[in-house]
Amino acid sequence: MPFSLHQGDALSVLAELPDNCVDSVITDPPYNSGGRTAKERTSRSAKQKYTSVDAGHDLPDFTGENMDQRSYGFWLTQIMTEAHRLTKSGGTALLFTDWRQLPITTDAIQAAGWLWRGVLAWHKPQARPQKGRFTQNCEFIVWASKGAIDGSRNPVYLPGLYSASQPSGKARQHITQKPVSVMRELVQIAPPGGTVLDFTCGSGSTGVAALLEGRDFIGVEKTRHYAEIAAARLTETLQQTLTQDDVTLTS
Template structure:
């Protein structure tokens, strides 16, 4: 299997996540940080399975024309089963004591937590991502948070580490946003701290590359998988830029 992008610190594969994960070797990563398609964004099965990702997650008055993405039209049962499959492969790839973090919204929280456990991970809890500036809806509570379901491959590796379970970070806007469901770089840089420096982080749904950029900037190695060639190119560019920053730090520190 030929990488789409490869360097000393990072490898990207362009293709469907499940077959790519199946081709990777056992115990080859230390953590999985995944932001899969939510297959959410609607109150009925029809809107969740028929509408495009862009129509579900981008407001009609949005001032951008960012590309949509595929894989977001699974119904509830197939979404849960699919998550169990790729989470099971991810468990095989992760060293004992390693961790898995999966982004989700309120609709899919039960399915993701079930799939994580069905795949063999030990469920450890939830991390809350509060989104300041979330759009209010008249007559109801504002959906101002998404969640990270996390677990471990068996017992957690022992580390002298204390991390909060709540992060308040604004979503990317303007030129900083290149993907319609892009996560904030600041948030991912916090999350990668669950791993030790030098650890290898896997993201099976790379998108525009935020997880990879965060991993590289914070002294980790990275493996990513992305279905879309367009987004794989964006991710490769971001990761290459992050590697240049890290290389500059190293050279500056040795002079």
């Protein structure tokens, strides 16, 4: 089966997976950004943080967005340590984050044993300009490897800057959904036929991209509603790719 999807907590699920079973960990964890006080952290849900009241949709909330800074650092270190065990030597890790959480993310990834390689930028063209300030129109992808990278194993040349808007309207199925076009480029860091892991996969955008690019996928998602959306999107994508293969075979 080109994909497996687990509904549950990432730490418990990853603990059950065997060593060296993935080529790339590509994940978009809750950023736990902002919220300087306990009151601010607990009184605003992820939904209130990431969606505007006038957006006209009713996407359910998701879990894991109310940690204080120290807890987030510990959690990220723990989960990335487990992800390191699951990754083949020379494999890679890509972690989405925002400007506030860049330092804690680069600390955690290194504390977990990864070799920090750099920071990619995801530019969102539709962000609103702010008077007297710089526009907040980028999120970031911290990337790292498990030891040396053998470029001859997967000789790709990938950009450091990605530009695409977050899905909108009916296509928006998760509060913080990432564009499949961006994810399709990112998953190419895993060799063709390799396996990509996303342990906070939300609506499954990483998995959709992996299947479209001929990579296998392991996904974990704790919020049942989003695990169900991911299952539906992955199944639909798999059917699409199989149909395409059939067409190629019979033509």
